[in-house]
Amino acid sequence: MAKRLVVKLDLCIGCRACEAACRSRFKGEARIRYAEVSETVSLPMPCRHCEEPLCVAACPFGVIVRDEQGGVVRQASFHCVGCRSCMLACPFGVIETELLRDVSQKCSLCSDRPEGPRCAATCPTGALQFVEEEKLAEKKTGVGFAVRSVHGRRL
């Protein structure tokens, strides 16, 4: 069953634990970004794993692929040369532009961890959740629900 990483804006307290968890796993390079909307509203910016990912189209070496089953957009080979095409192509700007090791850092939803991504596991408030697609609608935990309201106030 496909799982999605969803953000509940209501619950984000801007602690940046998601970024820290990602950095401590990937040797200082975070694959999740963090944005401050205002002084009191902030949100994590994970990779959206788009249905028609532009990074896949932009990659000249075919390194980034989209798994048809799980819907995960990930780097499938070690042939990345750090050309930064994926960063330029990404409409959400979630691929880190500063490279420490000349390899682009693309979120793979922690494919090395069977339980799911570390950012969702560590989030102190549950603002980042890794849930099954089927449950999104019934549990009202989806992105759509979150974006309509911030801190309980409807936008």
Add this chain to the structure above:
Amino acid sequence: MSAVRTTCPFCLNGCESIVTSDYQFRMEYPQDATVNKGRLCPRGNSASIVVDHPKRLAYPLLDGKEVSWDHAMQYMGSAMAGAKPEEMAVVYSRGLAESEVRLAWGFARAVGTPNLVCGYVEPDNCFQHRLAGVKAATIEQVKAARTTLLVGDVFGTSPVASGPILEARYADRKNRLIVIDSIRTRQAGQAHVFLQVRPGTEVFCLLGMAGSLDKGPGIDVELCAAASGLSGRQLADAAQMLVNGPSFVGSAMHLGRVYYPVQHSLMSQLVAIKAGAPFTGFGEACVPLGKTGFEEFRRQAGSGDLKSVFWFGGMYPYSYPELMPELTGQVQFRIVTSIFRPENALPGLVIPVPSELEKESTGQSYWGEVVRHPVAAAYSGARPLARVLGESAAVTELQADPVSEVSAREAVEKTVAALSGHRPVPVGVGFCLLGEKRASGIGGFYDAEDEIRLSSPDAAKLSVGTGEYVEVESATGKAEFRVRVTVAVPEGAMSIGVNAHRNRALFPLAKDAVSGKTTIAPAQVQVAKSARTSAPAVEMIARVG
């Protein structure tokens, strides 16, 4: 590869984590942990960095130069032989296991000195002062609260504790979250009622709330409200919300944020008692009080009465010998233990000890007893405190004296005295510098530590904008900061993160006029526009962590 399940040592929430070590240390998140369900804050996530941090100290340093352990122990011996017992002082600070605090007490008895000092002077240590009749909260009570009152930045102090608090806040539409703070933090953004008080005056707001709940003690609510820049009606309304249904009061203090830490702690508890709510004091460490106050220790060190000072517990970034010129000037022998290499060549002996992640220990969390297991072998060259002390004297463990409970009447009397003696900082004479716990991992995960936040009227006054630089000068130091104009900070105040050592050094040690304790209060600073326009080159080591 090994995996050790342990408890995070960086605040008292008692978060459990699993540290695995193969080619590098990594964190794993145990879902069955009762307190945190595997959730960790940035500090917890980067905890393992301490183990193989590039700045770890691996050998004893004497006057900034590497020496052998034999030489170091010889120096320690001469420090003990070269001074009379009353000319010595034993200071213990944060970063010690409970058994090591008992060893420090035993060491003081072995050398016969009456000067046994608690060196952890951060305000959050004042939460060990308990008011008679206060009930400690359990996590279930926090989750079940219909009204939650948070004083100070609880989310900044223990981010993982925000989980159950927000769970209670969103459990029902009628549930309410009240926040009292001087800065509009993220936590304040979650609040239904946010009482923004004048910098450092949360204590008067709390006194007013307690007074409006109980008319008995004769507290002037309007006067309290005026001292914290609010109206009496606001305090009464907030206090009334607490009485309805199960509620919870949580309080946090940190460096450079409050003026009267002991009274702050007691008044938070008083509001909890009056509202019939359980209470938790959120802090990073709880170090038992010593026999001699830190203020008295400073006086003795400054007047040259002390010849030898033994300072146990992580020196950097936990305690402040660098901030005390009297310690480096007048004292003949200085012995400190440390995990990291000191930034400056510190005169005296610096002894490397294992970090909290490399020793077995038991301790208290907000929610009960916790056990910590070593995740790695002790850093090469470091020696446990027990061995260092055991080689110099016959030391046995000695239990620290318990803190006696304070009666509500006495606490109110002292706070009223503080209120009558409190003079707000006059407008136009410099700025009030506040400390802020920002998201930060250990070892420089983020590079926002050179940022200062100020209000737009102040920015106009200084004719600076976001991204430009200002020079901040306090009584103890001078530093440059990048400006960020914000609505979060009130006019006349500025805030900086206090995780970085250089930022912390801007806050001088101050004496709390009411309790007589040493504290780190909001600092009075002079700010001027700086000539610098661009950011300094980012240090590679900080980026890699």
